[in-house]
Amino acid sequence: MSRHFRTQSQPHLRLIIVLSLLLVGGLTCTTFYAVSTPRASIELLPTGTAQAAQAVQAAPAAVQSAKLGPETRVVPENRKQAAREPTLVPDYTLPTITNGLVPVLTKIPTQQKVVFLTIDDGATQLPQDLALLQANGIKASLFLAKTFIAGNPEYFSPFVAAGSRVEDHTISHDLKFLAGSYAQQKAEICGMADYALEHYGRRPVFFRPPGGPYSAVTRKAAADCGMKAIIDWEAKANAGGMDYQQGNALRPGEIVLMHFRPEFANDLQAFVTAQKAAGLKVVLLEDYLQVH
Ligand SMILES: [Zn+2]
Secondary structure, eight states, X not given: OOOOOOSTTOTTOEEEEEEEEXXXXXXXXXXXXXXXXXXXXXXXXXXXXXXXXXXXXXXXXXXXXXHOOTTOOXXXXXXXXXXXXXXOOOSOOOOOOBTTBOOEESBOOOOSSEEXXXXXXXXXXXXXXXHHHHHTTOOOEEEEOHHHHTTOGGGGHHHHHTTOEEEEOOSSOOTTGGGSOHHHHHHHHHHHHHHHHHHHSSOOOEEOOTTSOOOHHHHHHHHHTTOOEEEOOSEEEETTEEEESSSSSOOTTEEEEEEOSTTHHHHHHHHHXXXXXXXXXXXXXXXXXXXX
């Protein structure tokens, strides 16, 4: 396409813009027509919506308001991108609570090209951490403990607003948690669930014990606090590198552990590098398991 639609250089231009989305054979095709007078030529702009949007933005405001009727919609590039991707239909369903015990997941048994990021504790709250996640298009499950975040729980509110979820990692993060009685474990789990609900408007559905170990007592206490699963991991982003319990690369369905630590940026970069090398898409665990 050698000719471009430039309203700034043609002040008398009248235009009618019709943007239509055609789904043909599973592919989304966008056609953008510009009808102009006095030449009354019809130009088919490139299908790149960014260029189409630029052309619309370049039009004087009066022209836009006069000619962009309700039938005309400009789809932002990010929505176009989403529309091109096939809808992901998870092939795994979270097991139900059985005999009063929540299921335990360390990895999602799927061959779909997905990976899940979990970020724990909340002790180090750096100003750029959320921006780093967003720059990589990542939403994560945040297993927070009250003892680490009580001084500044508001730090995590923008994470939640951006789509990440706060999950349950106990009140006190006592590494002797597992030795506690049912009542003690339940108090730790339910207490953090209440705290998260109070500060972030949603009650957690997943629990991660401090350090990871659990017992049947833990599974029962978690269930009795309303948890749907204990979520552990088989891979870590740690000290600027990746640690794998199995193999030397991320696998489909991998649940990755990270922490809010001073080395957040390096850990996230290690994760993103491994995720891209493995050809996996980062999906929010709660979305994939369809829990809310
Ligand atoms: Zn922890």
